[in-house]
Amino acid sequence: MSRLASTFAEFKQSGHKALIPFITAGDPSREFTVPMMHAMVEAGADIIELGVPFSDPMADGPVIQRASERALAHKMSLRHTLEVVSEFRSSNQNTPVVLMGYANPIEAMGYENFAQAAENAGVDGVLTVDLPPEEASECATLLKAHNIDQIFLLAPNSNIDRIKKMDALGSGFLYYVSVKGVTGAGHLDTGDVKRKLTDIRANTQLPVGIGFGIKDAETAKVIANLGDAVVVGSALISKIEENLDSPEQAKQEITELLKSMRLAMDSQG
Numbered sequence: 090m091s092r093l094a095s096t097f098a099e100f101k102q103s104g105h106k107a108l109i110p111f112i113t114a115g116d117p118s119r120e121f122t123v124p125m126m127h128a129m130v131e132a133g134a135d136i137i138e139l140g141v142p143f144s145d146p147m148a149d150g151p152v153i154q155r156a157s158e159r160a161l162a163h164k165m166s167l168r169h170t171l172e173v174v175s176e177f178r179s180s181n182q183n184t185p186v187v188l189m190g191y192a193n194p195i196e197a198m199g200y201e202n203f204a205q206a207a208e209n210a211g212v213d214g215v216l217t218v219d220l221p222p223e224e225a226s227e228c229a230t231l232l233k234a235h236n237i238d239q240i241f242l243l244a245p246n247s248n249i250d251r252i253k254k255m256d257a258l259g260s261g262f263l264y265y266v267s268v269k270g271v272t273g274a275g276h277l278d279t280g281d282v283k284r285k286l287t288d289i290r291a292n293t294q295l296p297v298g299i300g301f302g303i304k305d306a307e308t309a310k311v312i313a314n315l316g317d318a319v320v321v322g323s324a325l326i327s328k329i330e331e332n333l334d335s336p337e338q339a340k341q342e343i344t345e346l347l348k349s350m351r352l353a354m355d356s357q358g
Contacts, residue, residue: 092185092213093238093261096135097296097317106313106354108133109298110347111189111322113140113156114173115165117329121336123176125343130184132344133351137177138216138320141170141190147219152323155330167194167203171210178211187214187240187261200231208235214261216240222254229258242266245285249292256293262318265289265299279311286315305346306353313354321350 090098100107110129114122126137142160146153167190174186188207195203195217207215215232217225222241229239238261243252245266255263267282282299289297299312300320309319325343332339 091236091238096185107135107318108351109136109138109318109320110134110325111138112325113142113160114170115142115160115163116156117159117333117336118163122173125340126177128340128344129347132347134347136185138187138189141167141188143191152326156326171206174210174212185213187216188212189216192217192220200228204231204235207237212237214238214240216264222258240264252289252292256295262296262298263293265297266301267299283315306349309350310353
């Protein structure tokens with residue numbers, strides 16, 4: 090059983106909802122990333138989603154696009170991101186880490202080489218934005234052989250057939266994009282999310298994480314009542330962008346926001 094699967098199985102028994110923060114590896118510097126990962130765990134994060142910088146992040150909004158640009162300016166790459174995970178693993182063997190990125194860097198490394206390197210680093214899941222289930226069989230099979238989960242994105246317009254395909258090939262959890270458009274865009278309609286979750290739950294046994302549009306403790310609490318995990322990204326990256334000259338201030342603001350989300354999620358009802 091993968092680290093993600095065992096984590097969600099434990100949470101299902103306890104009723105705990107996972108908090109999954111996202112940051113981009115190398116933003117605003119490589120030296121910032123691992124300490125920030127540890128600080129997020131201390132603030133209540135259950136799983137960490139780490140963005141792999143890419144030059145054409147088509148599914149990301151301006152905030153995360155700029156994070157990729159800053160990271161790439163510091164020569165961050167897929168290999169360097171794996172080194173970051175390995176460094177994190179030197180003192181944390183429990184918190185699952187999911188890489189989120191695009192197919193091009195993985196294809197350039199080679200699926201088999203990537204799967205082996207990711208396992209060695211301690212990666213638990215991979216979410217490749219532009220690799221749909223119809224094209225992901227080879228990658229998913231290799232990742233599974235290395236005990237890494239292939240995670241898929243579900244959109245508001247994903248039909249039942251597509252949900253079933255992702256359920257059959259994916260593992261770990263399904264990531265439901267709660268608003269149309271790129272990251273950081275749109276208004277979160279919790280009624281729409283609730284209706285869509287009914288279709289998703291009917292066609293998968295996988296846990297469902299919900300992201301896009303979650304900006305504060307109040308929305309985190311509402312979403313935690315609907316799904317199994319709350320994913321927050323742009324709201325955290327904004328803290329980094331607002332404090333580029335003061336990384337410690339960025340870290341403090343991120344941890345404060347995550348603590349408030351954790352507290353709200355734990356006080357459901």
